[in-house]
Amino acid sequence: MVVLIVLISFQILSFDPVTNLVLQMVLFIGPFMVLLIWGQRIQAMSSQGEVARSLARLNVMRDKSRQTLLSYVTKRAPGNAEVPKKMDDFLEYFTIQPVSMDPTGVVKKLDYILTIQDDRIRDEVAQLMPNMTDVERSVMENMAGVATALNQVYKIVRHFYLLGKKSSNFYLLAQLQMILPMLLKQADALVASMGTVELVQPLGDGIGPMSVGLLMKDKPKVKVERETLIAMSDYKNRKIVLLKAEGPEGSLGELDDALVKMLDGEHGDAKAIIMIDAALKMEGEKTGEVAEGVGAAIGGYGVEKFKIEEAAYRKGIPLYAVIVKESIIEAIGAMKKEISESVGEVQKSVYRIVEQTVPENGKVIIIGVGNTLGIAQ
Numbered sequence: 001m002v003v004l005i006v007l008i009s010f011q012i013l014s015f016d017p018v019t020n021l022v023l024q025m026v027l028f029i030g031p032f033m034v035l036l037i038w039g040q041r042i043q044a045m046s047s048q049g050e051v052a053r054s055l056a057r058l059n060v061m062r063d064k065s066r067q068t069l070l071s072y073v074t075k076r077a078p079g080n081a082e083v084p085k086k087m088d089d090f091l092e093y094f095t096i097q098p099v100s101m102d103p104t105g106v107v108k109k110l111d112y113i114l115t116i117q118d119d120r121i122r123d124e125v126a127q128l129m130p131n132m133t134d135v136e137r138s139v140m141e142n143m144a145g146v147a148t149a150l151n152q153v154y155k156i157v158r159h160f161y162l163l164g165k166k167s168s169n170f171y172l173l174a175q176l177q178m179i180l181p182m183l184l185k186q187a188d189a190l191v192a193s194m195g196t197v198e199l200v201q202p203l204g205d206g207i208g209p210m211s212v213g214l215l216m217k218d219k220p221k222v223k224v225e226r227e228t229l230i231a232m233s234d235y236k237n238r239k240i241v242l243l244k245a246e247g248p249e250g251s252l253g254e255l256d257d258a259l260v261k262m263l264d265g266e267h268g269d270a271k272a273i274i275m276i277d278a279a280l281k282m283e284g285e286k287t288g289e290v291a292e293g294v295g296a297a298i299g300g301y302g303v304e305k306f307k308i309e310e311a312a313y314r315k316g317i318p319l320y321a322v323i324v325k326e327s328i329i330e331a332i333g334a335m336k337k338e339i340s341e342s343v344g345e346v347q348k349s350v351y352r353i354v355e356q357t358v359p360e361n362g363k364v365i366i367i368g369v370g371n372t373l374g375i376a377q
Contacts, residue, residue: 047173051161054180058154061191065147066091068194072143076136077129086128090144091151093121111303135200138249142197142373146190146332153187189329196334200248202374204330204339208276211346212244212368213377221377224261228253229377238354239363241267250373255298256307262365263311271362273312274320274350277369278339281325288338289325290345292353297321298369318357322349 070087077083095117098109121144125137132140157176164172196203202210216231223246224230233240241262245253263270277297281287296308296319312319324342350366358364 047170047177048161048165051157051164051173051176051180054184055154055157055161057184058150058157058187061187062147062150062154065143065150065191065194068198069140069143069147072198073128073140076132080128083128086124087144087147090121090124091148093148107303107306110301111307114301114303135249138251138373139197139200142250142371143194146194146197150187150190153183157183185329186332189333193332193334197250197373200250200374202335202340203250203371204326204333204335205278205370206335206372206375207278207324207326207339207342207346208368208370209244209247209372209375209377210335210340210368211276211343211350212242212366213247213372213375214343215240215347215366216242216244216377225254225258227251228255228258230258230262231377235351235354237360238358239361240354241270241363241365242368243365244368244377245370245372247372247375247377250371252300252369252371255367255369256304256311259308259365259367260311263315263317267363267365268315269363270315270317270365271358272318272320272353272364273308273367274322274353274364275308275367275369276322276346276350277324278326278331279323280331281327285325286338287326287330287336288342290342290349291323291325292349293321293323295319295321297323320353320357322346322353 066087069090070084073083073087074080095113098106098113100106121141122137125132125140125144129136129140157180160172160176163169164176193203215233216229219231219233219242221229221231224243227246227249229244229246231242233242243255243258243262245251245255259273262268275297277299279291279297281289296305296312298304298308309319324339324346326336326339330336330339354364
């Protein structure tokens with residue numbers, strides 16, 4: 001390019017002054033005029049092309065997740081012609097959140113709606129695969145959740161892409177272009193997690209149940225709520241009540257309802273509640289790092305967190321949290337070695353909190369929060 005400009009410059013010198021002036025304006029001022037007038041449109045075309053390529057990748061991922069789910073169900077429900085249609089219905093399933101104009105009672109209404117959603121999905125899965133095991137049912141529900149998430153991401157990105165393209169809105173396309181790298185990383189992790197879920201391998205999010213499950217080992221378990229278990233243990237003259245979702249099927253359990261029932265019953269004299277969960281790390285932080293804090297360490301829509309906080313507040317029981325740091329990609333993928341090896345450090349932190357906050361002959365409730373896929377007790 002530089003050589004071309006030099007050659008043209010030498011050629012310009014052979015023309016008369018007026019011609020030289022015109023050619024100089026065309027060569028050196030012309031490009032700036034083009035950028036000034038059409039620069040935004042050129043940028044929009046560049047952004048549009050990059051977003052279109054990313055959208056095509058998302059479409060491939062969505063189709064791959066659907067095909068993986070369809071293959072899993074077809075193997076377990078051979079000859080059922082309704083399977084493809086049911087899978088498409090799963091991908092389009094939605095939940096309308098309750099009105100929040102009057103916030104009084106909105107948590108109860110949201111809890112009610114989410115319970116209906118879970119029951120509806122369970123019924124659909126049971127009708128589609130009547131002879132399945134509990135593990136197979138949970139695997140299908142988790143795989144359907146992943147496929148639904150990918151389908152929703154694709155549809156939202158496609159919506160804003162077509163809207164920006166139709167209206168020639170450079171700013172809309174530029175925003176899409178900026179967030180798509182993060183979305184694509186998460187979508188890649190979701191697609192990879194389909195294989196992990198199908199093989200019933202623990203997810204990064206399961207570090208909480210794994211930590212409590214190891215403490216439950218060889219101890220009698222009692223079911224207190226749907227897919228939710230407790231076991232009794234002791235540590236240095238202190239009674240420990242262990243609570244987690246039932247594994248190895250992929251379940252989050254009903255930890256909130258179980259805790260409320262326990263505090264209103266024989267375990268209302270607990271001196272502390274300790275929750276163990278995975279937490280989103282910041283960039284630069286080490287995967288598997290353990291940290292301690294206070295409060296209800298649980299994600300979701302906020303219903304479970306509200307119930308746990310309300311029950312603890314009503315009884316005057318302090319809430320403590322032990323978290324294991326990991327990225328969102330690590331949380332939804334197969335559990336990494338760094339995360340699984342943090343169990344020992346988690347238990348040390350838990351026992352230290354127990355010694356500091358619970359007097360001898362006192363009682364503490366320890367809750368393992370997370371997906372129990374591939375994690376027994």
